[in-house]
Amino acid sequence: MNAVPKLNAHTLRADFPIFEQQMHGKPLAFLDSAASSQKPRQVLDAMTEFYETSYANVHRGVYVLAERATEALEHARERVRAFLNAPDVREVIFTRNATEGINLVAYAWGLSNLGPGDLVVVTELEHHSNFVPWQFIAGKTGAEVRMIPLDEHGELDLSVLEGIAHDGRVKVVATNLISNSLGTINPVAKLAEWAHAQGAIYVCDAAQGAPHTKIDVQALGVDFLAISGHKMCGPSGASALWGRAELLQAMDPFMTGGHMINSVRLEKTTWGELPHKFEAGTAPMAEAVGLGAAIDYLEAIGLDAIEAHEHELAAYALGRLGDVPGIKLYGPPADRRAGIVSFNFEDIHPHDVAQILDLQGVAIRAGHHCCQPLMQKLGVAATNRASFYLYTIPEEIDQLVDGLHAVRKVFA
């Protein structure tokens, strides 16, 4: 018997209407969940029900619909808090996507706290969304950006840290928890400790982490953490940023306008309390409700079961792909990665691979995965990437492997 809880992907798959159709006359093998996951009926129903029975603008209305809507939104906020084990629900800010969460910190913290001589430390593994905002705000403030390089296993080479700390004041360390290209799981808790020893804040991009592993912001010891709702069975349009209350309270707001104020005068405007200070204008209300329902869905299955399922699939995929002639695999071994596998044929471009796979019902991603610095490091323009989620079944990986043999035949 297995101590790790197991999920039954074949059963869960029935919750996802998208799989009720065929692609080019073949079953759909959807292996692009790292870009965005599919949605279970439970999430779609929660949003529709909200619109049909409880919709109104939140927080101000004294009538029933407004109260229901406010309660639903705030309940979703509490679900996010619990999901991240955040100490205080007021630390949870709804954003459109993980990118906005990181921009919020880069602007609202960075514009007033960064300056010449300051360093922002990122990694070669970062998604553009956790690199470009830092580069952009560093450019506006005179700070500099440094990258922690990768070693040959696709893991971070932490031996450079000491040298970096000698080059300037480290003010921000920003890394992802799980790489969206290689599936690498990064040593966030360790890096956060190092960041704090430098007097820096630690910003964690958990866009790939949150769907796949249990997150505990207190155990990780980070200061900000961004998640991406649409990658964890939630709808597009709602994600969340968590931040430490002391930091959020001391910061300027990011976007300003309706809802986020305490009082507005021509002479002076004062900001509202957390989390409202960071939520200007009408919130993505139904989408936040959908995100709350997604968290209910994930937690009913269990994050540990999801994680175990993905490790199993990653191991299976690495094994089967390794047998396809001419394939080069990137990234760490199966036991040190999430359910993401990047690979290339030596002589066939990923676009062609993905296109031919599509004709066989297999959806993978081909491109730089918003990781151009990593691609440069790997010496390629692009890779193929197959990524898995709780509804992924081994048959889809078999379909991928069969498809890759067909790709080779075309280019033989």
Add this chain to the structure above:
Amino acid sequence: MNAVPKLNAHTLRADFPIFEQQMHGKPLAFLDSAASSQKPRQVLDAMTEFYETSYANVHRGVYVLAERATEALEHARERVRAFLNAPDVREVIFTRNATEGINLVAYAWGLSNLGPGDLVVVTELEHHSNFVPWQFIAGKTGAEVRMIPLDEHGELDLSVLEGIAHDGRVKVVATNLISNSLGTINPVAKLAEWAHAQGAIYVCDAAQGAPHTKIDVQALGVDFLAISGHKMCGPSGASALWGRAELLQAMDPFMTGGHMINSVRLEKTTWGELPHKFEAGTAPMAEAVGLGAAIDYLEAIGLDAIEAHEHELAAYALGRLGDVPGIKLYGPPADRRAGIVSFNFEDIHPHDVAQILDLQGVAIRAGHHCCQPLMQKLGVAATNRASFYLYTIPEEIDQLVDGLHAVRKVFA
């Protein structure tokens, strides 16, 4: 016979599931559409269908689902373009809400173009979302904010313009098209002409305008225009900003990260083409599709019919409210306002009014409506506001008036 097309609100109402329920045992009189409108089944169905049949992350995938999703998103963008009569679809940027659209301009244009001695001109009628971002960015850049005052009819007093132009370089003029508090319709085309004569850009907040009147950005002659999808039968989570291509091209981006780049290097990052440059991270895809469906819905009814319907309701409401003893009405006459009516009992607080109305199934808004400068001008902390939309029927106004008599009885 009437030359203006008419809509049948009683029939349209059947498209809106929210009205299938009662509130406190009474029919729901929903008179808070200016805060956010209800959604027709057509819009909810379009989103559900998108999630069930065509969901994937857009723009990069070469597989069928990604192509369908991209096509749906870009079709929605084209619907917004046509709705605003914008010259070029690349000028349409999806945002979360109108507030984000205005912040985008305030940050991305304002941070690099405003400085000491520069003036940003707004009005006393502005929603906080078109005032606070300017005040905030002016504070960061050393520019100053001026307000065009209201006259006694609740309309703008343009005689101050000349004086303002003597006080500094007018760089931005930012006003709404329709006031969310008083329903005032502002002379945007005229003000835009004045702005351009000063060498300023004109930013139009059409959050209330777009739901209620046909917008033509070219005829208005504005440079930027923000709309609020959730106020025009669209879902929460997706709205749009339109801007002139030349200005957008010359600007810095606002948020940075995935999707909005051309190429990313540690040394230098270059921005993608419009509109992508302004859409960092995963877009509110399903919500944009819902907004497109909302535009289809509105256009099938006809914006002129919607506008006429609202004028009719505003006139009816002003007449009936005028007969309630002790009521003070704010704002211009019915023929110069949209379907928004603000009022106060001389001696009963709006919170109490709205609360007692709720118990009778009537939903109105009581508060400052994110217009504290206007409230100061009116010498009150708050007003009651009833606002109408295409599904509003005169019976709801009757229900409001009956409710107000009951309010008076409680406080007699």
Add this chain to the structure above:
Amino acid sequence: MDAGLESLYREVILDHYKNPRGHGVIEHADAEAEGQNPLCGDEVSIYVAFGEDGETIDEVKFSGRGCAISQAATSMLMEMTKGRTADDVASLDKEELLAEIGVPLTPVRLKCAMLGLTTLKVALHKAKGTPLPDGLAGFDDLELT
């Protein structure tokens, strides 16, 4: 009047609203603060005069504008706190006031009801130089915009 109306706007609340106890200003008050409800712009000022011992609330008054719930709740609060010690009132459980109000309140109206209490607590903490406790009853509710 239907049941809902009857309960929320029951006689005692309307009476406190129409005849507020302790309405006014104390010149040279020992403790003083101003609070506002960002939802509707309502403002209240609270004034406290301590007795000889510098601890007992000898007199407490309020001024400002607001809805029936906030005005009635503040009026009740004046009656409830007169004669008690600053310490005692600075940590007053909001449930005590809610019991006095005696009708269930929705979250938005709860902010109205708490405006006076929160402002009074801020006045007392300021006067005593004690830090505003993080969990200041109703404070977060109040400042929600």
Add this chain to the structure above:
Amino acid sequence: MDAGLESLYREVILDHYKNPRGHGVIEHADAEAEGQNPLCGDEVSIYVAFGEDGETIDEVKFSGRGCAISQAATSMLMEMTKGRTADDVASLDKEELLAEIGVPLTPVRLKCAMLGLTTLKVALHKAKGTPLPDGLAGFDDLELT
């Protein structure tokens, strides 16, 4: 191979991909530009040498990396444009190239197919000092990220 595969990766495309015409570099080219497809990071460089008249495209070559569609399309383009005038090619209708490719393309793959043509046009406009037309065929498509 099924029908879809057969059509997209038909013989002539694979042939151009495996044996690209005009692959290489022209030193001291009269016109030259580099383009990239932000979707996948593919890059192409195009080199043009004009004839005596300074108008006729005497030689045209390309280098870079890319998928079969982009490489094949660029290879076909080399054959199509050699011997024509700069003017003519700078305003070449993209449909002409698409006809040559001869298979329907999805929007993403269209960007691949247009990379060479757009880069060639940019090279010619730069060399001639003419402004890049707003509607430069495929340009917007190409630069979509």
